[in-house]
């Protein structure tokens with residue numbers, strides 16, 4: 290899944306997470322969290338060490354990463370009764386689901402298949418454009434995500450204008 294799908298759908302999911310866990314984030318915080326695994330992994334695997342990794346899905350797309358964030362959530366709950374880290378873990382979990390990480394077990398259950406990550410195509414931008422126009426899952430999730438973001442943008446402005 291790409292940018293609009295991740296952000297729009299995660300903002301929607303977060304509405305019920307925050308209500309249940311009892312905190313409130315801004316839209317920008319949720320948008321940033323929804324794409325954090327891509328920001329982190331693409332920065333490392335496609336920018337900093339692109340020759341070595343040649344892959345934009347690394348540590349932040351693994352179950353190990355979710356477990357580490359889960360431990361941090363448990364510690365923050367035990368020490369100060371704050372549930373935000375659980376919210377972060379849930380958002381990262383949905384990010385991995387939306388990326389269908391079970392189709393990439395060498396990354397998802399890393400390091401079960403070895404310490405390295407698989408190498409991907411070097412023409413990353415070309416690949417993105419190709420799946421955007423040819424993969425229904427990708428273009429439909431982008432359309433749905435864009436509609437959701439538009440809805441929340443209009444809704445939050447409407448609420449501000451009308452003092453609600």
Ligand SMILES: [Zn+2]
Pocket residue numbers: 326327346350384388
């Ligand atoms: Zn991702």
